[in-house]
Amino acid sequence: MRYLLTADVGGTWMRAARFPWPSPDERPPLLARARRPTPSQDPTAALIRLLQEVWPGEGEVYGIGVAAPGPLNPYRGVVLTAPNVPAWQEEPLQAKIEDALQVPVRLGNDANLAALGEAHYGAGRGHAHVLYLTLSTGVGGGVVCHGQLLLGAEGLAGELGHITVDPQGPECSCGQRGHLEALVAGPALVQAARRALADYPQSQLHNVPQLTGKAIARVAHEGDVLAQRILEEAGRYLGQALADLCHIFNPEVIILGGGVSRSGPWLWNAAHRTLEARLMRRDYRPALVPAQLGDDAGLLGAYALWLVSSAG
Amino acid sequence: MRYLLTADVGGTWMRAARFPWPSPDERPPLLARARRPTPSQDPTAALIRLLQEVWPGEGEVYGIGVAAPGPLNPYRGVVLTAPNVPAWQEEPLQAKIEDALQVPVRLGNDANLAALGEAHYGAGRGHAHVLYLTLSTGVGGGVVCHGQLLLGAEGLAGELGHITVDPQGPECSCGQRGHLEALVAGPALVQAARRALADYPQSQLHNVPQLTGKAIARVAHEGDVLAQRILEEAGRYLGQALADLCHIFNPEVIILGGGVSRSGPWLWNAAHRTLEARLMRRDYRPALVPAQLGDDAGLLGAYALWLVSSAG
Numbered sequence: 001m002r003y004l005l006t007a008d009v010g011g012t013w014m015r016a017a018r019f020p021w022p023s024p025d026e027r028p029p030l031l032a033r034a035r036r037p038t039p040s041q042d043p044t045a046a047l048i049r050l051l052q053e054v055w056p057g058e059g060e061v062y063g064i065g066v067a068a069p070g071p072l073n074p075y076r077g078v079v080l081t082a083p084n085v086p087a088w089q090e091e092p093l094q095a096k097i098e099d100a101l102q103v104p105v106r107l108g109n110d111a112n113l114a115a116l117g118e119a120h121y122g123a124g125r126g127h128a129h130v131l132y133l134t135l136s137t138g139v140g141g142g143v144v145c146h147g148q149l150l151l152g153a154e155g156l157a158g159e160l161g162h163i164t165v166d167p168q169g170p171e172c173s174c175g176q177r178g179h180l181e182a183l184v185a186g187p188a189l190v191q192a193a194r195r196a197l198a199d200y201p202q203s204q205l206h207n208v209p210q211l212t213g214k215a216i217a218r219v220a221h222e223g224d225v226l227a228q229r230i231l232e233e234a235g236r237y238l239g240q241a242l243a244d245l246c247h248i249f250n251p252e253v254i255i256l257g258g259g260v261s262r263s264g265p266w267l268w269n270a271a272h273r274t275l276e277a278r279l280m281r282r283d284y285r286p287a288l289v290p291a292q293l294g295d296d297a298g299l300l301g302a303y304a305l306w307l308v309s310s311a312g
Numbered sequence: 313m314r315y316l317l318t319a320d321v322g323g324t325w326m327r328a329a330r331f332p333w334p335s336p337d338e339r340p341p342l343l344a345r346a347r348r349p350t351p352s353q354d355p356t357a358a359l360i361r362l363l364q365e366v367w368p369g370e371g372e373v374y375g376i377g378v379a380a381p382g383p384l385n386p387y388r389g390v391v392l393t394a395p396n397v398p399a400w401q402e403e404p405l406q407a408k409i410e411d412a413l414q415v416p417v418r419l420g421n422d423a424n425l426a427a428l429g430e431a432h433y434g435a436g437r438g439h440a441h442v443l444y445l446t447l448s449t450g451v452g453g454g455v456v457c458h459g460q461l462l463l464g465a466e467g468l469a470g471e472l473g474h475i476t477v478d479p480q481g482p483e484c485s486c487g488q489r490g491h492l493e494a495l496v497a498g499p500a501l502v503q504a505a506r507r508a509l510a511d512y513p514q515s516q517l518h519n520v521p522q523l524t525g526k527a528i529a530r531v532a533h534e535g536d537v538l539a540q541r542i543l544e545e546a547g548r549y550l551g552q553a554l555a556d557l558c559h560i561f562n563p564e565v566i567i568l569g570g571g572v573s574r575s576g577p578w579l580w581n582a583a584h585r586t587l588e589a590r591l592m593r594r595d596y597r598p599a600l601v602p603a604q605l606g607d608d609a610g611l612l613g614a615y616a617l618w619l620v621s622s623a624g
Contacts, residue, residue, distance in 0.1 A: 152562025
């Protein structure tokens with residue numbers, strides 16, 4: 001029996017899984033999984049130990065796919081820098097894992113591989129042209145064109161959170177101004193709330209113990225007008241960016257994942273309305289759907305990465 | 313001997329060419345060419361006659377590639393609508409030419425095929441990840457990823473002129489607000505001049521017989537401050553959009569064509585400076601280069617379309 005192992009490294013958790021290879025099933029069954037906190041000291045060694053936890057007792061490991069935070073260069077297998085895993089600076093992750101485990105390794109940006117996972121096994125199943133955005137502490141993205149992951153010259157493509165939505169808008173985590181991430185990620189919602197609180201003395205947001213994206217979503221569900229308006233405004237910015245991305249990519253499906261995308265109907269409906277209103281032609285209209293794979297998107301995307309590369 | 317014929321249909325002229333097929337040369341030699349004004353009555357029949365003008369006296373025509381104004385669906389071979397060729401509404405161009413000439417036909421959007429031509433034989437030669445924008449009466453675009461043309465679900469991808477640069481900006485030809493085309497195409501420069509003329513009583517733009525993009529470029533070269541500022545402002549908008557496109561596509565080369573791109577250093581230098589200033593990381597930095605193929609880009613791109621499809 002042959003297996004493929006995959007891993008997904010985040011700032012808080014690193015996960016690993018074992019799948020059969022190749023899998024006759026539409027979605028490969030997850031035969032084993034493991035999860036550990038991501039340590040600040042030597043996360044690469046911890047990742048190698050985690051992969052050993054899902055190593056099969058017998059049989060062959062055909063390959064390993066790793067979803068890692070970026071920016072990273074998938075051709076060279078190097079993480080350039082990772083804000084949530086500060087130990088990784090020009091980290092040759094692929095070579096280190098290959099040296100330790102003596103199995104070929106492929107590396108991909110976590111949001112890119114989540115896109116590939118959703119396109120193959122989740123909300124984009126059956127479609128060749130898929131956009132994926134994850135709205136969370138940041139905004140990550142991935143693009144699947146003609147069934148293939150869009151990588152670009154250095155493998156840095158698909159940074160859909162870093163496109164300008166309002167050139168006069170707030171500063172983004174990357175240092176530029178008015179990017180989508182600076183207007184719809186969790187911290188952007190918090191900043192919008194801070195700017196508006198004085199004008200809404202009745203808002204329940206004055207009383208939450210900590211102003212977070214989650215707290216804004218919760219009080220929006222309780223009927224708070226300010227919270228609902230903040231989510232709607234973020235949705236309009238998102239819809240504008242999605243319309244632009246439709247003119248650029250003409251996707252069949254746009255998949256939204258991440259905590260902010262699950263914050264209720266205010267953001268989602270405003271995004272949907274603005275997207276449709278800002279398309280040049282109705283032919284561009286994509287399906288706008290929620291992600292389906294949750295925390296497994298990266299693990300399954302790292303599996304799909306081997307399928308796609310084998311076919312190509 | 314076998315040949316490939318190609319054609320490029322614009323609002324004013326339609327061109328056709330004959331090439332050897334396949335061509336051992338890096339850039340296929342143009343064996344014959346013809347050009348006629350695009351008639352308002354039955355342009356499809358005129359295009360078929362034009363292709364007959366470059367038909368070989370003996371030998372076989374392997375196929376025909378046609379660059380046509382869009383939006384069009386290259387999979388179905390249908391021009392959906394063409395503002396510059398009003399007779400074409402849901403025109404089944406591929407089927408009509410195939411019926412008349414009994415040779416397989418492939419159809420592509422003119423800016424998409426110009427991108428493919430430049431990527432294969434022009435300013436993008438040797439690169440797998442190429443963006444092309446033509447700045448003229450409108451702004452068209454095309455994207456080459458991993459050597460392949462990006463088409464999308466309905467073949468409508470690559471409309472790089474229709475991404476939002478300033479949501480409060482002027483209305484675009486497509487009816488939406490603040491698109492790149494509405495800020496940097498020729499008519500956008502004219503509108504910007506009209507808005508500013510009263511503040512620049514000394515400007516030579518008061519004296520030009522007709523206010524056009526070309527006239528603005530000419531008086532900019534003569535030292536006119538207003539004309540230079542208009543071109544610089546358009547360049548800044550262009551640079552912002554190009555930085556966003558780098559985060560999306562991570563191209564090696566961005567190629568600029570069209571009359572507005574040749575309007576002197578003001579637009580070009582401002583675009584270049586803004587592009588570099590607005591990149592998240594230096595790794596994204598592309599080469600920014602002028603188009604090389606001029607009016608032959610579409611004819612050569614329609615040739616490359618057959619090469620790419622044959623290989624795929």
